[in-house]
Amino acid sequence: MSTPNQAIKDIAAKDYQYGFVTDIEAETVAPGINEDIIRLISSKKNEPQFMLDWRLKAFQVWQKMKEPNWANVHYPKINYQDIIYYSAPKSMKPGEGPKNLDEIDPELRKMFDKLGISLNEQKRLSGIAVDAVVDSVSVATTFKSKLKEIGVIFCSFSEAVLEYPELIQKYLGSVVPVADNYFSALNSAAFTDGSFCFIPKGVKCPMELSTYFRINASGTGQFERTLIVAEEDSYVSYLEGCTAPRRDENQLHAAVVEIVALDRAQVKYATVQNWYPGDKDGKGGIYNFVTKRGRCKGVSSKISWTQVETGSAITWKYPSVMLEGDNSVGEFYSIALTNHFQQADTGTKMVHIGKNTKSTIISKGISAGRGQNTYRGLVAIQKSAEGARNYSQCDSLLLGDKCGAHTFPYLQVKNESAQVEHEASTSKISEDQIFYCKQRGISEEDAVSMIVNGFCKDVLKKLPMEFAVEAQKLLGVSLEGSVG
Amino acid sequence: MGKTLSTPDWLSHLRQDAWFAFEKQGLPTTRSEDWKYTSLSSLKEFDFRATDAPRYSWPDPVITQVKSALKERSMDGQHKEIRLVFIDGEYCAALSDTVLATPAQSGVKVLSLGQTLKDLPQGLQKPLETFHSQSEDGVKFLNTACFKDGAVLRVSPNQSVSSPIHFVFVRTADTAKSAYYRNLISVEKGAKAQVVETYLGLDSRASQQVTNSVTQVSLEESANLELIRIQLEAPSGCFLGDLRVNQEKNSEFTGHWVSLGASLARNETRVEFQGEGSTASLNGLYFGKEKQHTDSFVLIHHASPHCNSHQKYKGVLDGSALGVFSGKIEVALDAQKSNATQVNRNLLLSKQAQAYTRPQLQIHADDVKCSHGATVGQLDDQALFYLRSRGISKDDSRRLLTEAFAGEVLDQLKNDTLKAQIKIDFAARLGRVS
Structure with missing residues (x-):
């Protein structure tokens, strides 16, 4: 009798389809990090003095810090002096870069076409504005002028530093302080680009904003920074996608994302993370060590994180929300899939500070092959958080007998009026479920992918439609060959 | 250290090793993940080494006081209880029953550890050494280095003991600061028993006292044990408890932990399934008011397939008490068909009360049913x-x-x-x- 395992095996064997390398002439600096490299990065970007000072200070902080080791992930020690901290396509040389979208290096354009992301506004059907980041720099931002008409600022981080220094100075590091953790300090010292987004008072951003990250050069690390500021009564939905070529080396991606939501503002942030996960023997792949945090500063503000984590050799991140404003809401919806030798230690932190704050956590972990999947989350109800409410649910699905699923929730309640609930379950696809499907003429492989999709439905329905379809496909693809 | 026991060489070495390990490591700090929410900094100045000269008798008023307390807590009912009494770290023969395979209770041996070391030392070395080699932190090293006495229970194969076996550990107003106990329970093939451990503080105005008690349980094939730990230490007391259960094939363990007293109480429970088809049910109730701090730490290791574990822990917290629950279920790579549930519910009765809970699952097998739930709320x-x-x-x-x-x-x-x-x-x- 064939078992569900056979079908799972077949599904898990499919290849990573974004593993190609584009031959682009790149300008890179020598590997290693020191004050000179930081000065070099800063001067390449013509940054004002305050930015350089900030970086140097962060570097000093970072040097004093120790790499953390508490996560449930294992990897050989990273030599931070072997990493190249700046690499940019030659055509993007500062000051000589393309003046408009038509001037973009055709090779770059081809690369993005191949990834299914059109940098050509006219041809685009869906209204999504994209900031495309390759290695260390942003190469294009679409729909920029159209957005500007309604007051929305959406541009690369480097551009924002030059054009809106007062906003950057006000908000940079206000959510994730430099010394927050080892990787945020390193990022603060060495970040090269990223996206900046500002939604003014009362504006509902009419289209989805999106950043697409691509690592192309070898030997480099990607350190980007995203800052989203939503003023009073504004709304924005933000998407992030990422891919990298197939390589035997491990590359480090240490990003920082900061979100600020003022009174009654709403920010939705969705990630479909598909960095190269390494091959089926666990060779290569991206180390995705990311700090993401949102601050619900204003009353009745809302920040919602949705993530679909299917890539990366190691994922280590906890998108968090600081619920400061009264009645503010934090949400976290996550699907994390680990196959082959992938490891994920991911979850969230919900810190309730304001009154009547609410948070919801739905996490779905799927482990296949020899994948190790960990949910780690903190729900902290501070003394001031009268009437706070949290609901957490973490489910794990195990496909195969060599993988692992782990759940480490932390609940800290310091206010008696709070209501905190956590539940979790771990299970596998039962023979009954497969039998039921097969009896109705559904192949085993389809049955497994149906069940996996059903398992993830709570999270998938939170994604914007285009992404949901992509994420669903991704889940199928990532599982191929894993079943067993 | 432990001079009241007749000490074989291997035990002296073991104690020495443990003491050096403690001196090297010191007490656990909140930097250690397992002690994240429980700080022992209040014991920083505490002199753990201070041991009092052994005493075999107590003044009459103390005996009278203990006697009346024992009467109150007696479990005599349908069956008379078998009782061992310990006062401030030492065995009190005058108030205890000893059952050494008497005809009426054939197959049951209930003795103090001191007596056992003297009369029946075989079989003690292995569990004591195993505990030392598996000790995680200074609190356990201290126990191995310093335990003065404790209770030993052995139930022979296929014996079912109908009398409840009661170990009573009393703290009096005595100056003795710390009391260290080591209890060893082994229930052999097919046997069945019920044990109650009562930790009782009689002097409500006593200065800081520490009770450090380790119980090691070994259940052979198809053995069945119910163990109830009741903590009623004085308000200034500090209770550090540790319970380790090894379960072989088809054995069944039921554990209860009731924590009502002490200013700082922590009880660790570790269950290891070493054979298929075993079941462990753990229940806990912790209550705190004023500034009480209670910590219940549970680790269940499903090392074998086809085992079931159930945990139900509830906390009631009033005043500015803090209740901590850390429960972890580990399912090993080939422990298929494991079934594990874990529930922790906390009730906060006052504005200042706090509850921290960490229900954790660590699962390496796929054919399992594991779930956990935790809540914190109010009436x-x-x-x-x-x-x-x-x-x-x-x-x-x-x-x-x-x-x-x-x-x-x-x-x-x-x-x-x-x-x-x-x-x-x-x-x-x-x-x-x-």
């Missing part, structure tokens, strides 16, 4: 309204609901005498609920 307004609308006063309603909340755990106790006693203890400690 249900609707239930309160229901009672009040029927003419029950606010205080009484709150008390009724709180007792019902705790009752869900206490009702699992099989011994009715004990159940009634603990319910009274709980109600007394709870005091006025408003």
Whole structure:
């Protein structure tokens, strides 16, 4: 009798389809990090003095810090002096870069076409504005002028530093302080680009904003920074996608994302993370060590994180929300899939500070092959958080007998009026479920992918439609060959 | 260290090793993940080494006081209890029964550890050395280095002991600061027993006292044990408990942990399934008021397939008490068909009370059913309204609901005498609920 395992095996064997390398002439600096490299990065970007000072200070902080080791992930020690901290396509040389979208290096354009992301506004059907980041720099931002008409600022981080220094100075590091953790300090010292987004008072951003990250050069690390500021009564939905070529080396991606939501503002942030996960023997792949945090500063503000984590050799991140404003809401919806030798230690932190704050956590972990999947989350109800409410649910699905699923929730309640609930379950696809499907003429492989999709439905329905379809496909693809 | 025991060479070495390990590591700090929420910094100045000269008799007023307490806590009912009494770290023969395979209780040996070391030392070395090699932190090293006495229970194959076996550990107003106990329980193939450990503080004004008690349980094939640990230390007391259970094939363990006293109480429970088809059910009730701090730490290791574990822990926290629960279920790579549940519920009765909970799952096998749930909340307004609308006063309603909340755990106790006693203890400690 064939078992569900056979079908799972077949599904898990499919290849990573974004593993190609584009031959682009790149300008890179020598590997290693020191004050000179930081000065070099800063001067390449013509940054004002305050930015350089900030970086140097962060570097000093970072040097004093120790790499953390508490996560449930294992990897050989990273030599931070072997990493190249700046690499940019030659055509993007500062000051000589393309003046408009038509001037973009055709090779770059081809690369993005191949990834299914059109940098050509006219041809685009869906209204999504994209900031495309390759290695260390942003190469294009679409729909920029159209957005500007309604007051929305959406541009690369480097551009924002030059054009809106007062906003950057006000908000940079206000959510994730430099010394927050080892990787945020390193990022603060060495970040090269990223996206900046500002939604003014009362504006509902009419289209989805999106950043697409691509690592192309070898030997480099990607350190980007995203800052989203939503003023009073504004709304924005933000998407992030990422891919990298197939390589035997491990590359480090240490990003920082900061979100600020003022009174009654709403920010939705969705990630479909598909960095190269390494091959089926666990060779290569991206180390995705990311700090993401949102601050619900204003009353009745809302920040919602949705993530679909299917890539990366190691994922280590906890998108968090600081619920400061009264009645503010934090949400976290996550699907994390680990196959082959992938490891994920991911979850969230919900810190309730304001009154009547609410948070919801739905996490779905799927482990296949020899994948190790960990949910780690903190729900902290501070003394001031009268009437706070949290609901957490973490489910794990195990496909195969060599993988692992782990759940480490932390609940800290310091206010008696709070209501905190956590539940979790771990299970596998039962023979009954497969039998039921097969009896109705559904192949085993389809049955497994149906069940996996059903398992993830709570999270998938939170994604914007285009992404949901992509994420669903991704889940199928990532599982191929894993079943067993 | 432990001079009251007749000490074989291997034990002296073991104690020395443990003491060096303690001196090297010191007490665990909150930097250690397992002690994240429980700080022992209040014991920083505590002189753990201070040991008192052995004493074999106590002044009459002490004996009288202990006697009346024992009477109150006696579990004599259908069957008379078999009792061992320890006072401030030492064995009190005058108040204890010893059962050394007498005809009436053939196959049951209940002795103090000191006596066992003298008369029947075989079989002690292995469990004591194993414990030392598996010790995680300074608290356990201290116990190995310093334990003065404890209880030993051996039940021979296929014996079913109908009398409850009661170990009573009393703290008096004596100057002895610390009491270290090591208890060893082994239930052999197919045998069955019920053990109660009562930790009792008699002097409510005593200065800081530490009780450090380790119980090692080994259950052979198809053995069955119910173990109840009741902590009623004095308000200034500090209780550090450790329970380790090794279960072989088809064995069944039921554990209860009731924590009502002490200013700082921590109980660790570790269960290891070494054979298929075993079951462990753990229940816990912790209560805190004023500045009490209680910590329940549970680790269940499913090392073999086809085992079941169930945990149900409830906390009631009043005043500015802090309740901590850390429970971890580990399922090993080939422990298929494991079934594990874990529930932790906390009831906060006051504004300053706090609850920290960490229910954790670590699963390496796929064919398992594991779930956990944790809640922190307050009394249900609707239930309160229901009672009040029927003419029950606010205080009484709150008390009724709180007792019902705790009752869900206490009702699992099989011994009715004990159940009634603990319910009274709980109600007394709870005091006025408003």
